[in-house]
Amino acid sequence: MTLETTFATFDFTNPFMNASGVHCMTTDELKELEESAAGAYITKSATLEKRAGNPSPRYIDLPLGSINSMGLPNLGFEYYLDYVLEKQKSQTSPLFFSVAGMSPAENLQMLTAIQESDFTGITELNLSCPNVPGKPQLAYDFGATQSLLEEVFAFFKKPLGVKLPPYFDLVHFDQMAEILNQFPLTYVNSVNSIGNGLVIDTEAEAVVIKPKDGFGGIGGQYIKPTALANVRAFYTRLKPEIQIIGTGGIENGQDAFEHLLCGASMLQIGTALQKEGPAIFERITQELEAIMTAKGYHSIDDFRGKLKSL
Numbered sequence: 527m528t529l530e531t532t533f534a535t536f537d538f539t540n541p542f543m544n545a546s547g548v549h550c551m552t553t554d555e556l557k558e559l560e561e562s563a564a565g566a567y568i569t570k571s572a573t574l575e576k577r578a579g580n581p582s583p584r585y586i587d588l589p590l591g592s593i594n595s596m597g598l599p600n601l602g603f604e605y606y607l608d609y610v611l612e613k614q615k616s617q618t619s620p621l622f623f624s625v626a627g628m629s630p631a632e633n634l635q636m637l638t639a640i641q642e643s644d645f646t647g648i649t650e651l652n653l654s655c656p657n658v659p660g661k662p663q664l665a666y667d668f669g670a671t672q673s674l675l676e677e678v679f680a681f682f683k684k685p686l687g688v689k690l691p692p693y694f695d696l697v698h699f700d701q702m703a704e705i706l707n708q709f710p711l712t713y714v715n716s717v718n719s720i721g722n723g724l725v726i727d728t729e730a731e732a733v734v735i736k737p738k739d740g741f742g743g744i745g746g747q748y749i750k751p752t753a754l755a756n757v758r759a760f761y762t763r764l765k766p767e768i769q770i771i772g773t774g775g776i777e778n779g780q781d782a783f784e785h786l787l788c789g790a791s792m793l794q795i796g797t798a799l800q801k802e803g804p805a806i807f808e809r810i811t812q813e814l815e816a817i818m819t820a821k822g823y824h825s826i827d828d829f830r831g832k833l834k835s836l
């Protein structure tokens with residue numbers, strides 16, 4: 527029985543990692559992930575310049591998930607590039623480096639710097655942050671996404687994945703897959719939070735987060751059905767060379783099993799990691815192993831992607 531996962535040209539002991547943005551802002555947080563049972567981990571999405579992000583309260587835990595409008599607070603591109611370049615000297619499994627430019631030009635600038643650097647890990651291009659006022663979720667603009675990826679792959683030759691927002695229309699899955707299949711992407715990561723939800727405190731008769739009149743990205747159990755659908759939709763539409771990272775609503779071994787059944791290769795945990803801390807990785811690996819044992823599976827490949835239709 528093993529949770530070993532081959533992703534791109536890398537081997538991980540298990541498919542679990544943090545979702546970018548959670549427990550990965552500082553090198554101290556990243557060190558805790560490195561020392562946890564996670565199979566891999568990823569940095570907070572970097573912008574070129576350091577950002578304070580949105581005013582607080584900007585993250586609230588909810589009974590069934592979370593709402594956030596962080597606004598891409600981060601310590602700046604150079605901070606994370608320095609970290610990954612130093613880390614990879616001793617690190618065995620590769621690191622994931624997330625970037626989220628405030629403009630297409632800023633994305634190209636950061637990706638150029640990564641291409642020209644000694645970074646040997648995997649880059650995640652975040653096309654789906656819903657929380658910067660005035661900044662659209664780029665991946666909802668299909669033309670802009672196509673154009674950006676054309677510019678990126680004219681020069682970027684290292685492993686690259688894209689973090690996508692959830693889509694809700696089968697025609698959009700078809701259109702997005704048609705775009706993504708044109709490029710040598712390593713993976714697609716579905717989903718980012720469901721953008722611009724609204725949570726109300728009826729006692730105070732008020733919203734619960736300060737930015738954007740309370741509108742924020744929804745995560746956790748609320749979004750699992752949407753996350754599973756996006757993982758499945760892209761798994762069944764993308765060329766096999768493009769793997770899928772499943773993100774959204776993973777709290778236990780069963781949620782992980784469901785994402786793997788849909789076709790995910792790696793699994794990112796956000797809200798549940800925020801609530802439980804890095805100890806979650808020990809728990810969830812054991813829970814997934816227990817499910818696999820009960821079902822007689824010896825490896826994840828025995829069932830990955832094999833969701834049955836009726």
Ligand SMILES: O=C1NC(=O)NC(C(=O)O)N1
Binds near residue numbers: 547654657718
């Ligand atoms: O891509 C992101 N998704 C989120 O849900 N929040 C963060 C953020 O607001 O920084 N970014």
